Amino acid sequence: MLATKLTQTPHLSATLYRCEAGPEATPYAEAHDSFSFAYVRKGSFGYINRGRHFDMVPGSFLIGRPGEEYTCTHDHHDGGDECLCFRLAPALVDEAGAGWQHGALAPRADFMVLGELADATAAGKTDLALEEVGLAILGKMSAAGRDDGHGDDRIRPQDRKRIVDAAHWIDAHAHEDIDLAKAGRESGLSAFHFLRLFARIVGATPHQYLIRARLRRAARLLAESEQPVTNIAYDIGFGDLSNFVRTFGRAAGISPREFRRRAHAAGAGQRKILQDRIRTPR
Numbered sequence: 001m002l003a004t005k006l007t008q009t010p011h012l013s014a015t016l017y018r019c020e021a022g023p024e025a026t027p028y029a030e031a032h033d034s035f036s037f038a039y040v041r042k043g044s045f046g047y048i049n050r051g052r053h054f055d056m057v058p059g060s061f062l063i064g065r066p067g068e069e070y071t072c073t074h075d076h077h078d079g080g081d082e083c084l085c086f087r088l089a090p091a092l093v094d095e096a097g098a099g100w101q102h103g104a105l106a107p108r109a110d111f112m113v114l115g116e117l118a119d120a121t122a123a124g125k126t127d128l129a130l131e132e133v134g135l136a137i138l139g140k141m142s143a144a145g146r147d148d149g150h151g152d153d154r155i156r157p158q159d160r161k162r163i164v165d166a167a168h169w170i171d172a173h174a175h176e177d178i179d180l181a182k183a184g185r186e187s188g189l190s191a192f193h194f195l196r197l198f199a200r201i202v203g204a205t206p207h208q209y210l211i212r213a214r215l216r217r218a219a220r221l222l223a224e225s226e227q228p229v230t231n232i233a234y235d236i237g238f239g240d241l242s243n244f245v246r247t248f249g250r251a252a253g254i255s256p257r258e259f260r261r262r263a264h265a266a267g268a269g270q271r272k273i274l275q276d277r278i279r280t281p282r
Contacts, residue, residue, distance in 0.1 A: 006122050007130045011089040014130050016122060019045070019072075020080045027073045032064030035088040037141065039115035043081025044164050046073035049103035055160055055201050056081075057167040059107030059115065059209075059216055063141075066090075070103075076161035084118055086134045096142040106203020109212045109251035111140060116219035117263065125224040126263040155201060162187045163201040166194070167209060174213035175237040180206055214238065215251050222256055223263040229256045 002018040017038070027048075040060045047054045047062055048071040055076075056062060062083065064070065074081075105111060118133040120126050166187040170178060183206050184194035198206050214236045221232045233244035233256075248256050 006084075009131055011092040012131055012134050013087045014118075014122065014134060015085050015087070017083045017085055018080060019043075019074075019082075021045075021072075021074045022080075023075050025074050027071050029069050029071050032066055032068050032070065033087075034064070034066055035090060035093045036064045036085055037088075037137065038062040038064075038083040038085035039118060039137075041082050041084055041115070041119050044076065044168065045081050046075060046160070047071075047104055048073065052103055053155075053160075054104040055164050056104060057107065057164060057202060058171050059112040059212055060203075061105040061111060061115070063104060075157060076164045084115070084122060086137065088138065092138070096138050105141075107209055107212050108204075109208075109215050109247075110253075111137070112212050112216045113219045113248075113252045113259075114140060116216045117223055117259075120220055120223035120263070123224075127265060128263060155197070159197055160201055162189065163194075163197050166198065166206075167202055170206060170210050171213045174210055174217065175235065177237075178206075178210055210237075211247065212251075215248060218244070218248060218256065219252070219259070222260040229260075232256070 002020075004016045004018075006014040006016055038061065040056045040058055040062065042058060044055065044057045047056050049068065054060075054062075114133060114137050117126070117128070118130065118137065121128045121130050121133050166183060169186050170183060180191045180195060184191045187194055189197065195205060198204075198209070202209055204212065217236045218232055221227055221236070222229075225232075227235075229245075230241050233241045236244075238244035238247070245255060248259070252259050254262070
């Protein structure tokens, strides 16, 4: 495990973790040393917590609390994974009122947009402070529901592998026109069986994950590049600009242009992308 510390303040730290473990690695029990959340930016792995098995794919968030045991597995992805991890002081968690009952959060558009903003900020591509984005994610978590329903441990390992591989395929081809039948064929499953398994394992339907993968890419491009919003919309797979603007606005709570402006705002007083600025999508 390669760890790169990115920022450290009295109440929050951020570290980029790169793990090269593959299917040959022997799983072992570990324990979290702090309140934390980690954005899965690349790769995939299994996360077993409180008797539930979560399959972490790009866009997921792993959540930990001090002293809680967990086990990571790497059965279905050989090549490593990367997470951007925020560790939080207990006083900060108390102040935010965040309920730490999740083992993981399935890929959700509103969280994925912030995860990509954090990733771009960590790479020095925005004028935000990484601490600011971390606090925005914490605020979002404090308002999140108690349990998003995924983490079923009764699924066969071979089905987990098929679905996680399918999620990677969708992520890599998100700019293309993908339908349920095509994605199902890639995994060797019927459309019906594929839809049922994908929702149980990933925590989102294949189409939801496709749209969220596009929004992840949009957030990154808006933060890092000067490409026109119209070009970004078409490049990531949206066939209609107005649909992209509406969809991104539901996820981020602000328009693509405003998202870009705030990512590059000059003054700290203008960089407030926290709390009421980012709302949970309907």
